[in-house]
Structures are given as structure tokens and as C-alpha cells.
Amino acid sequence: MRYYKxxxxxxxxxxxxxxxxxxxxxxxYESLYQIILSQPTAPVGCELVLTTALQWESRPLPPKExxxxxxxxxxxEIIMGGDGI
Amino acid sequence: xxxxxxxxxxxxxxxxxxxxxxxxxxxxxxxxxSHLISALASAGAKINQHSFECGSFTLxxxxxxxxxxxxxxxxxxxxxxLWAVNIPLTxxxxxxxxxxxxxxxxxxxxxxxxxxxxxxxxxxxNAIGRLQWTNSTLIFSANSTYPLLSGTTYQWLAIA
Numbered sequence: 001m002r003y004y005k006x007x008x009x010x011x012x013x014x015x016x017x018x019x020x021x022x023x024x025x026x027x028x029y030e031s032l033y034q035i036i037l038s039q040p041t042a043p044v045g046c047e048l049v050l051t052t053a054l055q056w057e058s059r060p061l062p063p064k065e066x067x068x069x070x071x072x073x074x075x076x077e078i079i080m081g082g083d084g085i
Numbered sequence: 086x087x088x089x090x091x092x093x094x095x096x097x098x099x100x101x102x103x104x105x106x107x108x109x110x111x112x113x114x115x116x117x118x119s120h121l122i123s124a125l126a127s128a129g130a131k132i133n134q135h136s137f138e139c140g141s142f143t144l145x146x147x148x149x150x151x152x153x154x155x156x157x158x159x160x161x162x163x164x165x166x167l168w169a170v171n172i173p174l175t176x177x178x179x180x181x182x183x184x185x186x187x188x189x190x191x192x193x194x195x196x197x198x199x200x201x202x203x204x205x206x207x208x209x210x211n212a213i214g215r216l217q218w219t220n221s222t223l224i225f226s227a228n229s230t231y232p233l234l235s236g237t238t239y240q241w242l243a244i245a
Contacts, residue, residue, distance in 0.1 A: 013144060013146070014143055014144040015142065015145075016154070018138065018139065018154070019140060019155040020155035036143055036145045036235065036236055037236055
């Protein structure tokens with residue numbers, strides 16, 4: 001199994017298995033996985049990102065898009081316990 | 086490469102965990118599926134004569150833009166799937182077009198994206214349009230309404 005980490009602009013965006021990213025050893029993958037799972041709670045209005053120094057850094061949340069993809073009928077279906085199909 | 090004994094041990098471990106909890110769950114099934122697919126892939130096996138490839142990713146922060154992963158099938162996939170391995174039961178709502186029920190695994194939809202839409206639990210198609218691909222990448226749609234979650238491990242499978 002090939003393991004990798006994804007780095008963008010000094011941020012460890014994530015980790016994975018398979019093709020892509022920067023290949024890492026399984027030990028580093030498991031270590032990063034534990035760090036990601038133990039992410040502290042972000043302050044209100046912020047999100048935490050993991051720097052390449054493996055420190056959690058707080059950043060403002062991006063503005064929410066007005067992009068509700070559900071139709072009224074789908075929303076009603078979900079409210080009624082369905083899948084919104 | 087996983088040995089048959091390793092695979093059996095992993096599957097037994099998943100089932101044991103489920104039995105010690107509340108019975109079979111989505112997570113159980115998907116963990117077992119992940120183990121099995123990984124083992125098959127490492128053995129160079131095929132699905133119905135088709136080459137396939139699988140992988141996973143776990144994000145450190147929720148992602149509100151498309152997630153692009155590479156594959157090495159060297160062909161445009163004919164099918165692809167993305168599912169959540171460790172569904173966050175503490176989260177309730179519609180996330181990534183997946184319904185996570187905080188109190189009920191069975192009602193939680195597992196498949197996040199698939200071509201043409203697919204739901205392993207009820208065959209519905211609530212994931213239409215969330216997945217695109219090329220001969221070298223898979224593109225999972227995400228935005229602020231339907232983000233990919235941090236800390237959730239997503240497993241993908243692409244079939245050539």
C-alpha cells in the first residue's frame with residue numbers, strides 16, 4: 001500500500017492511500033491520521049488548518065455560498081424521512 | 086501484499102467489533118469492503134475482467150472546493166464510487182449529499198458519490214453529479230453546502 005500526504009501552501013491538506021501526493025511511510029501516515037482525528041475545536045467563525053510544522057492554525061471560515069441544490073420537493077421529502085430524491 | 090490470513094483476520098476483526106457494539110453497521114461493511122478491495126488490488130485482481138484501482142483520503146479540514154485525486158488506470162473509468170469509511174455519528178444532517186443519522190447507522194447513506202448515482206442501501210440516486218473523471222484523475226464535487234468532512238476517511242474505487 002502506498003501512502004501519501006497532500007501539501008498546499010504550507011498546509012497539510014490531508015493524507016491518503018493510492019496514487020498522488022507526496023509519498024510517505026506508513027508510520028508517518030498513521031501519525032498524521034491520529035493528529036487529524038485529535039483536531040481541537042475551532043473558535044466560532046473559524047476553521048483549523050494543519051501546518052507543515054504540524055501545528056493547528058485558526059483561520060476565518062470562507063463565506064457560505066448561496067448554493068442550495070435541494071429543490072423544495074427534495075427538502076420536503078427529506079423532512080418526511082426520505083432521501084430527497 | 087496482504088495475505089489471505091491477514092485479510093480474514095481483518096474481516097473477523099470488523100465483525101467482532103460490530104457484534105460487540107450494536108450489530109452490523111455501515112462502518113463494518115465498509116471497513117470490510119476496504120480491506121477486501123485493498124487486498125484484491127494488491128494482488129492485481131480484476132472485477133468482471135475490468136482493471137480497477139482504489140485509494141482513500143482523509144482531510145485535515147473540511148473542503149468546500151472540488152477534491153481531485155490521481156489514478157493510474159491509464160483509461161477513462163467506466164464507473165467510480167466514493168464512500169465514507171468512518172461516518173461521524175455525532176454529525177446529523179445532509180453533508181456531502183450524505184445523510185448521517187446521529188442515532189441510526191442503518192438510515193445513514195454511505196455512498197457519497199458515484200457515476201449516475203448509487204446508494205448501496207436502497208438503490209436510490211441521491212449522489213448524481215458528484216463525481217467526474219478523466220483518464221488520470223477523479224474529481225469529487227464539494228462546496229460550502231456539501232463539503233467533504235475533516236477527519237472522515239473517504240475510500241474511492243474506480244473501474245476501467
